[in-house]
Amino acid sequence: EGEKPSAVVESYGFHRSVIYRWMRTVKGRGKGLRALASRKGTGRPKKLTPAQERQVFRWINGKNPLQYGFDFGLWTRQIVRELVEREFGVRLSLASIGGMLARLGLSAQKPLQRAYQRDPEAIERWQRETYPAIARRAKREKADVYFWDESGFRADAVQGTTWGVKGETPVVQTPGQRQSIGAASAVSAKGAFWFATYKGALSGELFVDLLKKLMYRRKKALHLIVDGLPAHKKAVVKDYVASTQGKLTLHFLPGYAPDLN
Structure with a gap:
């Protein structure tokens, strides 16, 4: 111009x-x-082909290093590097391994613990058959379906994280006494919620007392899904459930499946 x-x-x-x-x-x-027009730099050529990188993803996804002869059960960049070098004959830096894992959509995560006694088939069958049957029965009876669980809380437990100067661990003041309290709760798929607190360990008698509070002034019948805690299966519990004459029915989750509750 x-x-x-x-x-x-x-x-x-x-x-x-x-x-x-x-x-x-x-x-x-x-x-x-x-x-x-700006152009993206090509950078250094990759040492692994796209097919090889996809193979690395298949090695890691849903598997652990023990299945490939390593003596450690969690994936690390070092173990991935050793596996790549052993299978492909290519030596990569740890930074390159980290970059490749990120491109593959993988990230370092804290794994969930699963008991060895867990029965995946029983859990899948419960989800596919048992629970839908409970839901259909409750619909016919115009009853509610709730999931029940208990938790414990301690006054001296530090929950969460806080910010502080790097290298200097923050100090949080807590009560000197080790006070604790238990909480039982029940929730439905529609969002209805009930809870009560209690002291001490859960026993069959205490479970019955909590169930009585849950059923107090309840008009609809209730199908309650609980885990296999021994207190849930005591004779005193069975007697109380029978005394409700169908107003309360207990259904038990398969063993070692806390993720369903």
Whole structure:
């Protein structure tokens, strides 16, 4: 538009010589302004092919290093590097391993613990058959379905994290006495919620007292899904459930399946 090139490039904050290189580039034969478009740098070529990287994903996803002859059950960048070198004959740096895992959609996570006694088939069968049958029965009876569980809380437990100076662990004041309290709760799929607190360990008698509070003034019948805690299966509990004459029915989750509750 008639401005001097040096004045134009100065308004962008670049060195005055840059504009002349841009102008020579644009005037190149068959180039035009497209020649100034930014391009992503290609970087150093990858040592593993896309197919090999997909194989690394298959090695890690849902499996553990013990299945490949390692003596440690959790994936680390070091173990992945050793496995890649053993199978592909390619030595990568730990930084390269981390970058590849990130590209594959993998990240370092704290694993959930699962008991060895867990029966995946029984859990899958409970989800596919047992619970839908409970839901259909409750619908016919115009009853509610609730899930029940207990938790314990301690006054001297520090929950969560806090910010502090790096290298200096923050100090949180807590009560000197080790006070604790138990809480039982029941929740439905529709969001209805009930809870009560109690002291001491849960026994069959205490469980019955909590059930009586849950059933107090309840008009609809209730199907209550609980885990296999011994206190839930005591004779005193069975006697109380029988005394409700169908108003309360207990259903038990398969063993070692806390994720269902």
